[in-house]
Amino acid sequence: MTLNKIKKNNQDVFEALFEQYYPHLVKFAEGYLHDLQSCEDIVQSFFISLWTNSDKLSITSSPKSYFFTSVKNLCLNKLRDLKVQDKHQVLYIESLINSDAENEVVDPEIFRMIRNAVDELPPQMAEIFQKRYYEGKQLKEIAAELNIVEGTVKTQLFRARSTLRDKLQKSTKIILVF
Helix, strand or coil: CHHHHHHCCCHHHHHHHHHHHHHHHHHHHHHHHCCHHHHHHHHHHHHHHHHHCHHHCCCCCCHHHHHHHHHHHHHHHHHHHHHHHHHHHHHHHHHHHHCCCCCCCCCHHHHHHHHHHHHCCCHHHHHHHHHHHHCCCCHHHHHHHHCCCHHHHHHHHHHHHHHHHHHHHHHCCCCCCC
């Protein structure tokens, strides 16, 4: 009965449903996203879609069940999108760490994250990493400057990249799914 009134663009019924379900749907969405603003946006988008597509509604379950299932699906879509976005950011950071390009254009936020992570490395490891990737020096040059063997430079660079990759992957995780 209520959904038929929404199909006929009864704004009073729609507003009543919004008032009744909005806070519960936002709280429900927080169980998935843990971000109040995103949850509010998703629930508002759901209600906007419900209103604009009301003439096409074909709900076989209860309105409550339909609302919660729809919001759940929107949350799962958001998580999937965040996971893809986060994966791309991690791959971008890894490519920067492993890159030999000297004049690459770098997102300032990503560059700041890399700089902070490099600053947390042990002093010699950080120095070797900076000489290699910020100054573009060859392994032999770094070894000669620091009076160490080239094998040590390689080992330190390998460990630095591994440590940075781990730190940056952890710091770019927006939401943990499980």
